Amino acid sequence: MSQQKIALVTGANKGIGYEIAAGLGALGWNVGIGARDDQRRETAVEKLRAAGVEAFGVPLDVTDDASVTAAAHLIDQHAGGLDVLVNNAGITGGVPQEPTRVDPATIRRVVETNVIGVIRVTNAMLPMLRRSASPRIVNMSSSVGSLTRQSTPGAETGPISAAYAPSKSFLNAVTIQYVKELAGTGILINAGCPGFTATDLNGFRGVRTPQQGAAIAITLATLPDDGPTGGFFEDDGEVPW
Numbered sequence: 415m416s417q418q419k420i421a422l423v424t425g426a427n428k429g430i431g432y433e434i435a436a437g438l439g440a441l442g443w444n445v446g447i448g449a450r451d452d453q454r455r456e457t458a459v460e461k462l463r464a465a466g467v468e469a470f471g472v473p474l475d476v477t478d479d480a481s482v483t484a485a486a487h488l489i490d491q492h493a494g495g496l497d498v499l500v501n502n503a504g505i506t507g508g509v510p511q512e513p514t515r516v517d518p519a520t521i522r523r524v525v526e527t528n529v530i531g532v533i534r535v536t537n538a539m540l541p542m543l544r545r546s547a548s549p550r551i552v553n554m555s556s557s558v559g560s561l562t563r564q565s566t567p568g569a570e571t572g573p574i575s576a577a578y579a580p581s582k583s584f585l586n587a588v589t590i591q592y593v594k595e596l597a598g599t600g601i602l603i604n605a606g607c608p609g610f611t612a613t614d615l616n617g618f619r620g621v622r623t624p625q626q627g628a629a630i631a632i633t634l635a636t637l638p639d640d641g642p643t644g645g646f647f648e649d650d651g652e653v654p655w
């Protein structure tokens with residue numbers, strides 16, 4: 415594998431994912447732009463290239479087995495491997511999400527993308543990550559998935575939700591299981607929270623810019639070999655599970 419780092423960012427056509435790709439690209443990395451919509455993906459790739467980033471499009475729907483398998487094949491063929499996977503793609507599932515009113519189909523859809531999608535993509539990319547000298551996996555979680563904060567009176571944890579927030583708790587739990595299984599492989603695996611960021615996800619009500627939201631993922635993607643693994647981080651430090 416060449417010295418240049420190769421990354422895949424899922425859901426990189428807009429929002430925080432786009433800025434993670436831009437940030438890694440600015441470091442000279444070759445960045446795969448994982449996105450499910452052809453037009454949105456190509457527009458993002460062109461914009462990144464115009465900004466000097468070495469970006470390549472990766473057709474990717476994280477809920478679709480065949481799409482994910484094809485994405486891994488494309489990356490291996492195009493780039494020859496993968497050093498860093500940023501599992502960023504995510505959905506909220508919309509409203510209502512109060513546990514007494516939520517449609518079970520909403521929960522299934524959110525878990526399929528936010529949790530099973532991460533497992534599907536991670537497992538497809540693992541053979542390439544195992545070949546990397548400094549592999550990293552970053553799972554974009556959310557502090558709303560922190561059970562500690564959810565159960566702390568007065569903590570800011572967003573609206574009551576039976577789908578989105580629990581999907582991030584689930585993702586955190588799965589992240590820890592990967593850490594345990596892959597201990598000793600050299601793969602550093604961490605969860606990150608971008609903070610409340612102005613994107614489509616929340617109707618642009620967030621207070622942070624997408625660039626600010628991308629910062630923690632870029633930090634976790636570029637950890638040194640003796641960096642942490644099995645943690646949950648935001649810009650201010652560790653988030654309690």
Ligand SMILES: NC(=O)c1ccc[n+]([C@@H]2O[C@H](COP(=O)([O-])OP(=O)(O)OC[C@H]3O[C@@H](n4cnc5c(N)ncnc54)[C@H](OP(=O)(O)O)[C@@H]3O)[C@@H](O)[C@H]2O)c1
Nearest residue numbers: 425427429430475476502503504554556610611613614615
């Ligand atoms: N914004 C916040 O305040 C905030 C806070 C905490 C955590 N997060 C997390 O940060 C991550 C990025 O969120 P964001 O705010 O940047 O949201 P966003 O602007 O809505 O972007 C979400 C991205 O995920 C993609 N995506 C959704 N479903 C997908 C699928 N099945 N396959 C492939 N891509 C899919 C979207 O693609 P399309 O354009 O095709 O829909 C889009 O590129 C998410 O995991 C989110 O939960 C965000």
